[in-house]
Amino acid sequence: MSGSSETPETLPSQFSNSINLHPALSSYYPITLKFIDVRYRVKDERSKKSRTCSIRNIFTVNCESHDDDIEAPSTMTGNNSTPTHQQVEERDIEREREREGRTILNGITGMVSPGEMLAVLGPSGSGKSTLLNAIAGRLHNNHQITGTVLANNKKLTKPVLKRTGFVPQEDVLYPHLTVRETLIFCALLRLPNAISKQEKLSMVDKVIYELGLEKCEDTVVGNGTFIRGVSGGERKRVSIAHEMLINPSLLILDEPTSGLDSTAAYRMVSTLGVLAHQKGKTVVTSVHQPSSRVYQMFDSVLVLSEGSCLYFGKANEAMSYFDSLGFSPTFPMNPADFLLDLANGTLL
Numbered sequence: 001m002s003g004s005s006e007t008p009e010t011l012p013s014q015f016s017n018s019i020n021l022h023p024a025l026s027s028y029y030p031i032t033l034k035f036i037d038v039r040y041r042v043k044d045e046r047s048k049k050s051r052t053c054s055i056r057n058i059f060t061v062n063c064e065s066h067d068d069d070i071e072a073p074s075t076m077t078g079n080n081s082t083p084t085h086q087q088v089e090e091r092d093i094e095r096e097r098e099r100e101g102r103t104i105l106n107g108i109t110g111m112v113s114p115g116e117m118l119a120v121l122g123p124s125g126s127g128k129s130t131l132l133n134a135i136a137g138r139l140h141n142n143h144q145i146t147g148t149v150l151a152n153n154k155k156l157t158k159p160v161l162k163r164t165g166f167v168p169q170e171d172v173l174y175p176h177l178t179v180r181e182t183l184i185f186c187a188l189l190r191l192p193n194a195i196s197k198q199e200k201l202s203m204v205d206k207v208i209y210e211l212g213l214e215k216c217e218d219t220v221v222g223n224g225t226f227i228r229g230v231s232g233g234e235r236k237r238v239s240i241a242h243e244m245l246i247n248p249s250l251l252i253l254d255e256p257t258s259g260l261d262s263t264a265a266y267r268m269v270s271t272l273g274v275l276a277h278q279k280g281k282t283v284v285t286s287v288h289q290p291s292s293r294v295y296q297m298f299d300s301v302l303v304l305s306e307g308s309c310l311y312f313g314k315a316n317e318a319m320s321y322f323d324s325l326g327f328s329p330t331f332p333m334n335p336a337d338f339l340l341d342l343a344n345g346t347l348l
Ligand SMILES: Nc1ncnc2c1ncn2[C@@H]1O[C@H](COP(=O)(O)OP(=O)(O)OP(=O)(O)O)[C@@H](O)[C@H]1O
Pocket: 042, 104, 122, 123, 124, 125, 126, 127, 128, 129, 130, 131, 288
């Protein structure tokens, strides 16, 4: 399958199960996503002290005395003493660090093709969400992000972004609407005017069927706390259905299995597998702690550790790769657990 063309193509035969959509959305538009040497830094919060001190002032001490603390550390001896050579060096290092900021992503490179599912694995805080936001073109602070993100070998363009569905970690849904109302509302807002209301409603029906939401279509979405509604897994499916309505070629999901039990997580990833393997979509998802049966559904994995890439390649080759480097588990274990142990630096 070629992913190098910018123009929509007809659906290849291996993805023939795709639902029949309105011509305004039906063209098959395969997206091959490449990200090359993606780096993202943020300014150290301490360097913003002068800007935020007036706010901090309200709650704590006055800002002048706070800044003085930095300029004259308590380790100095006496009021008139000059700083030692070591103290000057430490202060210079601190200032350099403030100027450079904190590296969140450190040169991440990878790719994913249509019909494939890429999993981004890593411990909490390793940069998974940041990477997903970067490759979805959602980090707009351009001076902090460098590297290249290409769709079909071209920079992200509007047609590509229109064909990209992004499911955030926290569901952004109206808790008082039912599942069906939520999707109708979305269809009326997001689908082009060229599509009639009747057609939009039938597309909602198809997406409800596709995501297995028939049972709960008339239940309110809720928010999991004060407003009781559908289950966590169903709410996640609604979020995915929300994106599926625009028939995305590229679907990016941030931890769609978080909060789900092992069986629900398996069902969720199976659904994503169908979207990739049967419908030809390009799927990128972050996952926190996949079980082994979930792991084996991924085509490729990217393992992050503190913003750096430990491994990018085929999911079923990760273990032999680390084995060749001398890292292997002492007993048979879930590859995902092993990779997370490696990324955490806690391999036993
Ligand atoms: N704009 C920002 N300013 C400061 N720090 C940031 C910013 N964005 C991300 N970070 C930091 O970068 C690190 C990675 O964050 P990110 O949300 O990408 O991690 P994650 O792997 O998705 O974590 P989790 O699995 O817990 O969701 C975190 O330590 C976070 O605090």
